[in-house]
Amino acid sequence: MAVRIRLQRLFPQLLLTGVLGFLIIVLSLSSEYFLSWDNFRNILDQSSVHILLALGMTFVIASGGIDLSVGNVAAFSGVVMAVAMKADLGVFSAILLGYLAAFSFGLVNGLVVSYVKVNPFITTLASMSIARGLALILTGGVSIYGFSASFKFWGTGSIGPINPPILFSFILVIVGIFLMGYTLWGKYSLALGGNGEALRRAGVNVNLYRTSVYCFSALCAATAGLVMTARLNSAAPLAGATYEMDAIAAVILGGASMKGGRASILGTFIACLTLGVLRNGLTMMTVPTYYQQLFTGMIILVAIVISELRSKEE
Amino acid sequence: MSSVQPFLQVRGIAKRYSNIEALKAIDLDLYTGEVLAIVGDNGAGKSTIIKILSGAITPDSGEIIIAGRKYSKLKPKTALDAGISTVYQDLALIDTMDSASNIFLGREHRKHFFCLDDKRMQQEALDLLQQLGIYIPSLYSTVACLSGGQRQGVAVARAIHQGGRLLIFDEPTAAMGLKETATVLRLIRGLAEEGFGVIVVSHNMEQVFKISDRICIMRQGEVVDCVKTSEVNPQDVVAMITGAIDLEDFSIYRSKN
Numbered sequence: 001m002a003v004r005i006r007l008q009r010l011f012p013q014l015l016l017t018g019v020l021g022f023l024i025i026v027l028s029l030s031s032e033y034f035l036s037w038d039n040f041r042n043i044l045d046q047s048s049v050h051i052l053l054a055l056g057m058t059f060v061i062a063s064g065g066i067d068l069s070v071g072n073v074a075a076f077s078g079v080v081m082a083v084a085m086k087a088d089l090g091v092f093s094a095i096l097l098g099y100l101a102a103f104s105f106g107l108v109n110g111l112v113v114s115y116v117k118v119n120p121f122i123t124t125l126a127s128m129s130i131a132r133g134l135a136l137i138l139t140g141g142v143s144i145y146g147f148s149a150s151f152k153f154w155g156t157g158s159i160g161p162i163n164p165p166i167l168f169s170f171i172l173v174i175v176g177i178f179l180m181g182y183t184l185w186g187k188y189s190l191a192l193g194g195n196g197e198a199l200r201r202a203g204v205n206v207n208l209y210r211t212s213v214y215c216f217s218a219l220c221a222a223t224a225g226l227v228m229t230a231r232l233n234s235a236a237p238l239a240g241a242t243y244e245m246d247a248i249a250a251v252i253l254g255g256a257s258m259k260g261g262r263a264s265i266l267g268t269f270i271a272c273l274t275l276g277v278l279r280n281g282l283t284m285m286t287v288p289t290y291y292q293q294l295f296t297g298m299i300i301l302v303a304i305v306i307s308e309l310r311s312k313e314e
Numbered sequence: 315m316s317s318v319q320p321f322l323q324v325r326g327i328a329k330r331y332s333n334i335e336a337l338k339a340i341d342l343d344l345y346t347g348e349v350l351a352i353v354g355d356n357g358a359g360k361s362t363i364i365k366i367l368s369g370a371i372t373p374d375s376g377e378i379i380i381a382g383r384k385y386s387k388l389k390p391k392t393a394l395d396a397g398i399s400t401v402y403q404d405l406a407l408i409d410t411m412d413s414a415s416n417i418f419l420g421r422e423h424r425k426h427f428f429c430l431d432d433k434r435m436q437q438e439a440l441d442l443l444q445q446l447g448i449y450i451p452s453l454y455s456t457v458a459c460l461s462g463g464q465r466q467g468v469a470v471a472r473a474i475h476q477g478g479r480l481l482i483f484d485e486p487t488a489a490m491g492l493k494e495t496a497t498v499l500r501l502i503r504g505l506a507e508e509g510f511g512v513i514v515v516s517h518n519m520e521q522v523f524k525i526s527d528r529i530c531i532m533r534q535g536e537v538v539d540c541v542k543t544s545e546v547n548p549q550d551v552v553a554m555i556t557g558a559i560d561l562e563d564f565s566i567y568r569s570k571n
Contacts, residue, residue, distance in 0.1 A: 006454070182429045184422055191408050191419065198406035201370060202420030202472075203391035261410035 012255030012310075013267040020274045027281040034284060041162065047276035048165035049074075049224045049240075051269060053247040054254075055169075055176045056220030058268045061251050062180070063213045064193030064260025065113060065120035069105060070221040071243030072131035075236065077102040077225035079135045081151075082144040082235035091151045099222040105131060106218025110211030128244070135237035145234035155231030165227040172220065176265040189213055193260020249300040250275060252307050275299075319382070321346045321511045322367075322398075322480055327376035329362055336362040338535045339376060346479055346511040349502060351522040351543070353515075354532035355555055360515045361403075363532075364484050367513075368400035369393035381479070394420075399478030403485045405469040409458035413450050414439035416457055417472045442471050446501060463494025470501060480511040487521065499525050519548045531555055 007014075028035040053070045060067045077098040084094035109127050113120045154164045162170075180186035188209045191199045200206045224243075229235045252258065253274070254267025275296070282292050324342035328335070337359045344350050354360050365371045367378065369388035378385045380396040388396070407416050414436045423431040423438075436453055443450055448467030450460065457468055466486065473481050483502060487495040503525050506512050516522050522529060523543060530540040531554045538554055 184424065184428075184430060187415065187422070187430060191411065191415075194408035194410040195406065198408050199419065201368065201390050201400070201402065201406050203389075203394045204420045205391075257410075261408070 012253075012306075013264055013270060016253060016255070016267065016270050016274060020270060020277060023274065023277050023281060027277065027284070031281075031284050034281070037161070039280065041166070043273070043276045043280050044166045044169075045163060046279070047272050048169040049227055049243065050246050050250060050275065051169040051272045052172060052220050052224040052227065053240075053243055054250040054268045054272055055172050055265065056217030057244075057247040058176065058251050058254070058256060058263050058265055059180070059186075059189045059213050060120075060217045061248070061256050061258065062189045062193050062260060062263035063210060064196065065210070065213070066124065066248070067109065067214060067217045068121065068124040068244050069109060069128040069131055070217060070224075070247055071240035072128045072135065073102050073105045073218055073221040073240075074225035074228060074243065075238065075240040076105070076131040076135040076138075077222040078229035078235040078239060079138050079144070079237055081226065081229055082147070083138050085147055085151060086144060091148060094151070095154075095226060098225060099219065102218045102222035102225065103215060106215035106221075107211065109218070110214030113214065114207035114210040132238065132241070139235070139237045141237060143234045143236040145232075147230070147233055152230050152233055155227055155229070155233070165231065168223055168227060172223070173265060173269045176268075180263070180265050185209070185212070190261055190263065193257075193262075195261070245300070246275065246296070249296065249303065252300065253303045255307075257307055257310075258304065320344055321381055323379040324363070324367075325377050325379065327363065327366060327373045327378065329366065329371070329373050335535050337366075337373070340532075340535075340537045342530060342537060342540070344480060344511050344513060347506055347509050348527040349506045349512045349514060349525050350540075351514045351516060351526035351529045352532060353517070353519075353522055353529060353551060353555060357534070358532040358555075359535040360532055361484065362535075364400065364482055364513070364515055367393065367398055367482060368402075369398075394476055394478065397477075397479040398482065399473035399476040399480070400482040401466070401469045401473045401484065401486060403488060405465055407457045407465060407469060410456055412456055413443070413453055413460075413468045413471075416468050417442065417475050419472065421476065439471070442475060443467065446471055446474065447497065448501075461494070463490050463497065466490060466494070466498055470498070474505070478510075480513065481505060482513045482515075484515045485517070486514060487516075487518065495521075519552065522551075523548055533557055 033039055053074065057067055057070060080101040081094045081098035084097045085091065105127055109124055112118050112123045157164055159167055188199065188204060192206060192210055196206055224240070228239050250271040251263065251268050253271035254264050256263035256267070278295070279292060282295065320343040322344040324340060326339040326341065327337055328339045329337040340363065342363070352360050366373045367388070369390040369392060372387040378388060380398065383396065385392065385396070408419065417439045418435045423434050425431045440453060446467070448464070448471060450464055450467065457465055460468065486498050486502065490498065499521060502512055502514060514526065526543045528540055529543055529546065529551060531538040531551060533555060
């Protein structure tokens with residue numbers, strides 16, 4: 001009985017793994033370059049920013065909310081790091097400032113959503129615009145580039161066969177699985193989305209937990225901002241725009257419900273890999289990037305429709 | 315009545331919603347070991363007083379004395395800590411989670427600081443459900459998959475697990491079949507005999523007379539009277555709910571009989 005229920009619950013993840021396997025087989029057959037460590041490392045590297053943003057988003061969506069600000073908050077924290085380094089602050093202090101900047105966005109998002117009870121869609125839409133505005137103001141609209149080697153390491157350095165972005169995303173996946181599955185914080189994130197009022201009546205400080213979920217998402221965005229800025233050796237004020245869409249897509253594809261209460265870190269991770277493999281494959285088959293946008297959009301739509309139908313069935 | 319001092323004393327509790335006086339300074343006592351039924355028509359203020367006692371809403375004035383301690387308002391946590399557990403009409407279950415998670419909601423067992431002790435919670439949930447005679451087909455399935463009575467059972471198990479001395483049931487059998495209703499009523503009666511104080515809000519006169527020791531009749535935000543169940547009959551209570559008999563008439567009626 002328990003095994004059957006587990007399998008039923010894992011259905012979206014199993015389906016997704018099937019799709020990923022199918023993609024890998026088809027792409028291996030159609031291109032000899034696909035099935036190589038270099039290409040696989042490339043996919044992991046390119047997916048790392050999506051994974052970082054999507055992991056934070058998984059907790060937010062689990063709690064019944066949404067965070068549209070992650071892409072721009074990532075760019076903003078990168079800009080803050082760049083400005084700090086250009087002002088001759090050390091790499092460590094600059095990174096810390098970038099994290100603080102992102103955290104304050106998470107805190108404001110969380111406080112407004114929890115205590116003022118504003119719709120999270122509207123709240124994070126506003127903070128997305130604020131983050132973008134601040135990034136443009138700080139940079140004067142021009143990218144800041146040229147950082148020290150010790151900063152660039154976080155985007156392009158090598159750690160054995162992998163690099164820091166891949167390492168970050170793997171660490172965060174493991175931390176995410178632990179938090180979601182084995183801790184009170186993860187359980188309450190899901191409970192907030194399942195029935196927040198029930199959680200409140202059980203004597204839990206729901207506003208505190210809800211706020212912390214947005215803070216966590218913002219910290220994930222700061223990590224993405226660090227990786228993006230270090231990798232390109234430049235902080236572009238509009239770097240992360242529309243990344244929130246990819247993150248939301250991955251979370252929903254990974255089996256989460258838009259209504260909250262159901263989400264899977266492993267599912268999000270597999271979804272990010274699937275989208276990464278798909279992008280890689282489309283590029284290898286020389287499909288223009290505009291079409292890739294079209295495909296991603298269609299996949300999101302299909303995933304959301306399936307998710308809705310599933311939650312209606314329940 | 316097991317003790318002279320009431321476990322719960324409600325004194326002059328009032329609540330208004332803009333123009334509507336939902337509660338007009340009501341008084342209420344509850345002793346441990348008894349079942350007090352609160353009856354009244356829609357809008358009489360039953361739900362409002364229940365919500366105030368469980369900490370879901372705050373009253374405008376008055377005080378609540380629980381086991382000798384005075385409170386001017388309660389939050390869900392203070393109500394729970396003071397010993398009041400509520401089984402809400404909507405049950406307040408998290409549909410996407412399993413029975414054990416719902417029973418332990420807000421009081422989860424932990425190990426090594428961070429980790430949830432799922433094994434221990436599942437075992438204790440199983441023991442508790444068995445002890446209460448509540449049958450759940452699978453501990454692993456989400457409560458959304460359970461029947462109305464089983465869901466009620468999970469909500470009751472949680473209220474008992476919360477360790478309250480006073481349990482409040484808001485329309486406990488509203489969504490239930492005959493057999494399930496009988497089980498829940500037996501459960502409520504059993505709880506009072508074990509020394510819990512129980513408040514039941516119900517529309518069903520037959521049930522009220524079957525399980526309650528006292529009946530508290532509310533009308534338009536006021537407590538009309540609190541009577542011993544053995545001293546009245548259902549027709550009188552219905553008449554008091556609708557206002558066909560008022561208080562003075564009823565006192566005369568009682569002194570005659």
